[in-house]
Amino acid sequence: MKLEVDVKRCEGHGLCVKAAPKVLHHNEDAEVVVDVAVLTGEALEQAREAVRLCPVAALRLVEIK
Numbered sequence: 001m002k003l004e005v006d007v008k009r010c011e012g013h014g015l016c017v018k019a020a021p022k023v024l025h026h027n028e029d030a031e032v033v034v035d036v037a038v039l040t041g042e043a044l045e046q047a048r049e050a051v052r053l054c055p056v057a058a059l060r061l062v063e064i065k
Helices: 015-019 041-053
Strands: 002-005 024-026 032-034 059-062
Touching (some): 002 032, 002 041, 015 041
Antiparallel strands (some): 002 059, 024 032
């Protein structure tokens, strides 16, 4: 699995970064950046929580093909 961010939809609330510190961070422009290309284990669980918590549905998990 991988995590995708819809940067146009993201409002920078930061709930995802708090939920998934091993997966995401904010850059100097307060944009969400995905740090892990392939999610497994704890990183995948954190990503699922980040998706669940995003108030504007700017995150989604997708299968890698």
